[in-house]
Amino acid sequence: MTEIAFIGLGHMGLPMAKNLLKVGHSVKGYDLVPEAMRAFVEVGGVSGQDIPSTVKGADVVITMLPEGKHVKAAYEGPNGIFGHTTPDALIAECSTIDMETSRYIHKEAEKRSLRLIDAPVSGGVAGAEAATLTFMIGGEEEHFKALHPFLEMMGKTIIYCGGPGLGQAAKICNNLVLGITMIGVSEAFNLSEKLELDKHKFFEVASQSSAQCWSISKYCPVPGPVPTSPANRDYAAGFTAAMMTKDLKLAAQASQMTNVSSPLGEEALALYTLFCNNGGQRLDFSGIIQFLKGQ
Numbered sequence: 301m302t303e304i305a306f307i308g309l310g311h312m313g314l315p316m317a318k319n320l321l322k323v324g325h326s327v328k329g330y331d332l333v334p335e336a337m338r339a340f341v342e343v344g345g346v347s348g349q350d351i352p353s354t355v356k357g358a359d360v361v362i363t364m365l366p367e368g369k370h371v372k373a374a375y376e377g378p379n380g381i382f383g384h385t386t387p388d389a390l391i392a393e394c395s396t397i398d399m400e401t402s403r404y405i406h407k408e409a410e411k412r413s414l415r416l417i418d419a420p421v422s423g424g425v426a427g428a429e430a431a432t433l434t435f436m437i438g439g440e441e442e443h444f445k446a447l448h449p450f451l452e453m454m455g456k457t458i459i460y461c462g463g464p465g466l467g468q469a470a471k472i473c474n475n476l477v478l479g480i481t482m483i484g485v486s487e488a489f490n491l492s493e494k495l496e497l498d499k500h501k502f503f504e505v506a507s508q509s510s511a512q513c514w515s516i517s518k519y520c521p522v523p524g525p526v527p528t529s530p531a532n533r534d535y536a537a538g539f540t541a542a543m544m545t546k547d548l549k550l551a552a553q554a555s556q557m558t559n560v561s562s563p564l565g566e567e568a569l570a571l572y573t574l575f576c577n578n579g580g581q582r583l584d585f586s587g588i589i590q591f592l593k594g595q
Contacts, residue, residue, distance in 0.1 A: 301326055304450070305358035307351060307374055307381070308395070309336040311537075312421070313364035315428040316394075316454045318343050323453050330354040352384040360450055361391045367546070368401030375405055382412055390447050391416040394435075398550050399465050399472070399557070406439065406464035415443040418464065419451065420471035424538035426528070432456040436474070438467035472554055475547040478515065479568040479585070485515040486589035489522050500525055521586040535587035544585035545572040 302325045306317040309331040320327050321344050329340045330348035341347050348354025351374060355361050361381060365371050371393065375381045385391065391414060393405060402418050409416035417439035427433040433455035437444045444460050451458050461470045488511070492502040503525035507517045519538075520526040530538050548569040555562040575581075575591040 302359045302450070303357060304328070304360045304362065305330075305348070305355040305385075306345075306362050306364070307331075307354060308364040308370075309333075309340045309345075310364070310366070311425050312394075312428045314339055314343075315425065316362070316364060316433075317345060319428075319431045319454050320450070321345060325453075328354050328358065350379060351381060352379055355381050355385045355389070357386060358389055359386075360447070361385055361389055362450075363391075363393050363395060365395045365397075367395075368397035371395050371397050371401055371405060375408065382408060382414070385414065387413065389414070390443070390450075392419045392447050392451065393417070394419045394421055396420045396471050396475075396547060396550070397468060399468055399554055402438070402468045403465040415440070415446065417443050417447060418467040419447070420467055421455065422471065422474060423455070426538050427456075428454070435459065436461050436467040436470040438462060438465050438469070440464075469554075472547065472551050475544070476551040476562070476565050476568075479544050479548050479551075479572065480564045481513050481515045482519075482521065482586055483568055483571060483588060483592070485511075485513070486521050486586070486592050489589060490593055515586075519586055521589040530584035530586055531589075535583040535590070537582060537584040539585055540581065541572055541575050541583055541585045541587060542581040545569065545576050545581075548572055 304320055304325050304327045306327055306329040309317060309329050317327050317329055328346040328348045330351055331337055337347055363374055365374060406416060417437055419435050419437050421433040421435055423433040431454055434457040435451050435455045437460045441460060461467050499522050520529045521531050523531045530536055551565050552569055575588050580587055580591055
């Protein structure tokens with residue numbers, strides 16, 4: 301039985317930690333939110349009092365936190381992971397954060413001879429619960445191979461993308477596509493409705509022709525065609541609009557840093573920002589179809 305420390309037990313972290321518990325590992329967790337800690341203990345997790353007590357003696361440390369500033373705070377300082385984890389521990393940083401912070405954390409880990417990978421995920425809460433996440437990995441390949449068995453317990457597709465920070469690069473670029481395509485799909489369904497084309501017929505055509513994409517076939521933004529999509533649950537979030545906005549901001553930062561033109565990414569960020577500012581931040585990002593209708 302492996303001793304695992306899990307820092308960050310929110311919407312994604314909690315189901316990921318639960319899947320590690322299901323296969324028999326001992327998982328000690330920590331989160332600043334008391335409700336998250338209670339939910340973790342209820343499913344068999346061991347409660348840590350703080351980061352030092354949680355990571356002490358752990359064979360594997362996993363972090364799943366909202367933003368780069370939270371990651372830096374969790375890893376650095378007198379009470380951070382770097383100061384209290386064992387030298388031979390394996391560390392998977394699974395948050396989706398900016399490239400600068402990711403590469404900084406890698407460098408700090410390397411200074412301490414710690415084995416760390418960046419391993420952001422795709423698949424949302426449903427994927428976390430079903431252990432079908434996609435992991436995008438950056439870091440030393442030998443560190444990735446050592447952590448691979450633990451990632452398999454939480455995900456279905458695990459892809460090594462290259463050196464430090466390149467898992468984050470893959471995630472940022474992937475969600476840039478996702479944010480843009482969801483807006484395009486939403487516009488098309490709204491137009492088809494006004495043209496009096498049945499949504500099921502349009503779905504049948506689009507899902508099997510040149511318009512086919514994940515935003516149609518797996519996550520359709522209108523109720524009915526894909527029964528598992530959030531559209532059938534009043535857009536209860538699998539991946540919130542606020543999180544999509546955050547990821548599009550990361551893509552915009554990366555585009556500016558590399559001097560890459562991204563007009564559609566900029567427009568997608570502007571639209572999701574408006575959606576969030578008008579009450580959509582906690583809804584699923586596919587709920588932007590309603591915002592585009594003026595609702």
